[in-house]
Amino acid sequence: MQAAVRYYSRSGNTKLVAEAIAKALAVSAVSVDSPEAALTEKADVLFVGGALYAYGLDKHLREYLSALDREKVGKAVIFSTSWISRHSIDLIRKALEEKGVPVAEETFYVKNRPNTEQLQEAADFARKMLD
Numbered sequence: 001m002q003a004a005v006r007y008y009s010r011s012g013n014t015k016l017v018a019e020a021i022a023k024a025l026a027v028s029a030v031s032v033d034s035p036e037a038a039l040t041e042k043a044d045v046l047f048v049g050g051a052l053y054a055y056g057l058d059k060h061l062r063e064y065l066s067a068l069d070r071e072k073v074g075k076a077v078i079f080s081t082s083w084i085s086r087h088s089i090d091l092i093r094k095a096l097e098e099k100g101v102p103v104a105e106e107t108f109y110v111k112n113r114p115n116t117e118q119l120q121e122a123a124d125f126a127r128k129m130l131d
């Protein structure tokens with residue numbers, strides 16, 4: 001089973017979750033604004049993370065999702081961080097569904113900066129979603 005992790009993070013909170021997920025799956029966490037962000041091989045499970053900014057997604061993530069090649073993704077799994085609202089999850093889900101990408105019902109969310117325990121939970125979640 002091939003997994004990939006893509007995220008966008010302005011201040012590092014979502015990046016920490018992305019890295020915990022990636023480490024658990026022995027893959028790299030790649031920021032969507034990196035030259036390596038495009039999927040070269042099909043990902044059976046694509047973990048996609050982003051945060052909420054003024055009730056919206058960052059432009060980098062929006063653009064990445066709208067350019068995503070549906071044929072390269074088996075299923076997407078969403079993770080997110082924010083102060084309060086989980087609306088980022090809804091927005092990421094909507095963008096993926098608009099591309100025709102199947103999205104797992106289960107998501108992973110942390111309020112603000114993840115602590116060590118939450119990063120462990122992120123790793124456990126990632127492994128569970130690959131079973």
Ligand SMILES: Cc1cc2nc3c(=O)[nH]c(=O)nc-3n(C[C@H](O)[C@H](O)[C@H](O)COP(=O)(O)O)c2cc1C
Nearest residue numbers: 009010011012013014051054055081082083084085
């Ligand atoms: C400019 C800005 C706007 C934000 N707007 C919201 C918001 O509307 N709702 C919310 O719950 N959190 C909001 N947040 C909090 C971020 O979603 C939260 O700090 C998140 O963990 C940041 O993730 P990052 O470190 O990966 O960039 C905002 C943060 C910033 C800097």
